[in-house]
Amino acid sequence: MxxxxxxxxxxxxxxxxxxxxxxxxxxxxxxxxxxxxxxxxxxxxxxxxxxxxxxxxxxxxxxxxxxxxxxxxxxxxxxxxxxxxxxxxxxxxxxxxxxxxxxxxxxxxxxxxxxxxxxxxxxxxxxxxxxxxxxxxxxFIGDKEPAPQLNKVKPDEPKQFYETLIKYLKKLYLNAKLVHADLSEFNILNDNGKPVIIDLSHAVDVRYPNVKALLKRDLDNLARFFKKLNVEEKEVKWIQKN
Ligand SMILES: Nc1ncnc2c1ncn2[C@@H]1O[C@H](COP(=O)(O)OP(=O)(O)OP(=O)(O)O)[C@@H](O)[C@H]1O
Ligand SMILES: [Mg+2]
The missing domain is CATH 3.30.200.20 (Phosphorylase Kinase; domain 1)
Structure with missing residues (x-):
């Protein structure tokens, strides 16, 4: 109240x-x-x-x-x-x-x-x-300064960075039963070359209507960003498992 x-x-x-x-x-x-x-x-x-x-x-x-x-x-x-x-x-x-x-x-x-x-x-x-x-x-993620958003500082090893993010999305979906639903380079911090996902206020339960479309949008945002860094899109099979 x-x-x-x-x-x-x-x-x-x-x-x-x-x-x-x-x-x-x-x-x-x-x-x-x-x-x-x-x-x-x-x-x-x-x-x-x-x-x-x-x-x-x-x-x-x-x-x-x-x-x-x-x-x-x-x-x-x-x-x-x-x-x-x-x-x-x-x-x-x-x-x-x-x-x-x-x-x-x-x-x-x-x-x-x-x-x-x-x-x-x-x-x-x-x-x-x-x-x-x-x-x-x-x-607080960072050292003296807050870690930069991914759109501001690109990773030196983009393929590895992208793969870690996909691994995190899989854990989020299959173990935490959540979909971020607002994932993009603006809600990922580059913490000395390692990704940290932030801003989980939008994240929804996997029972949410059309949840797979939301997950697909997150994955597409990542693929689009990493394509610009010459990283090939990763095929994701676990999306069907739920
Ligand atoms: N834990 C943190 N450590 C360091 N910096 C952070 C942290 N959380 C947020 N930030 C910084 O603050 C910015 C805004 O945070 P966040 O994305 O959570 O809020 P927002 O986009 O304003 O929120 P919302 O979309 O929920 O309105 C981030 O882009 C990041 O630069
Ligand atoms: Mg944000």
Whole structure:
């Protein structure tokens, strides 16, 4: 249920409040409270720079001790009707309520759940650490800087990179029972020559209507991208196995 926004109250310490002060004009009060809560639970110390300010989500990196984590914040202005239409046929979301905050938080939870499943199936994705309301905290992929998207930095060994991705899609489909459904060079990071698949918010259950067409589209996007790097399309047989 959506709760009425209350004024921000930071009982515990002033410095914690200072940490989020800079964001008071960026986020609504409820989101600030969620960030504060996750931070007091120890998931991160403070937000640093923005990695990407997107249409649906803002992606920040945050400091946690000496490490970095990524904080993905779904905007309250996200197209929740589209999210609803997208989730409604997924058997995991039968009976989903049309309330805006419920849809956005279910969307964030869905990404968290998909990341966990993918990870357990042996697919390299950022490890999810926490999700609460519209905020997801996950592993930071990169060194000093975030790993670049595949469209920005092409791999030195494209054939191997492509084959690893196909192997990941197979594990995702047969073991995690998921299809990414929004896979392209924009949602793959090139982490020192190794692929990491990101942005699993769209990923659907294999029982989703027309799931094979969605999987085919992901595979076609990969084939199209790697063809430009002179890698031949790989025939995929496991698509029939389900
Ligand atoms: N875990 C991560 N580590 C490093 N960089 C990341 C991570 N997650 C996201 N990014 C960066 O932030 C960008 C946006 O992230 P993502 O693709 O998840 O969001 P989006 O496309 O805005 O989301 P959506 O399509 O769900 O609205 C990515 O392209 C990538 O550059
Ligand atoms: Mg994306």
């Amino acid at each position: 959506e709760r009425k926004a209350r004024p921000l109250r930071y009982k515990k310490n002033i410095s914690a409040r200072e940490k989020f002060k800079a964001y008071e004009n960026v986020f609504d009060q409820a989101t600030l409270r969620v960030l504060f809560k996750l931070s007091s639970q120890g998931y991160f110390d403070e937000l640093q720079g923005a990695i990407k300010i997107g249409k649906e989500a803002n992606v920040f990196f945050a400091i946690k001790g000496k490490k970095k984590v990524v904080v993905k914040i779904y905007r309250k202005s996200a197209n929740f009707k589209k999210m609803y239409d997208y989730m409604a046929p997924d058997p995991r979301y039968i009976g989903l309520k049309r309330n805006k905050m419920n849809i956005i938080s279910t969307w964030a939870k869905k990404e968290y759940r998909n990341l966990l499943k993918a990870r357990s199936a042996g697919v390299k994705v950022p490890t999810p650490y926490a999700v609460y309301q519209n905020v997801l905290v996950m592993e």
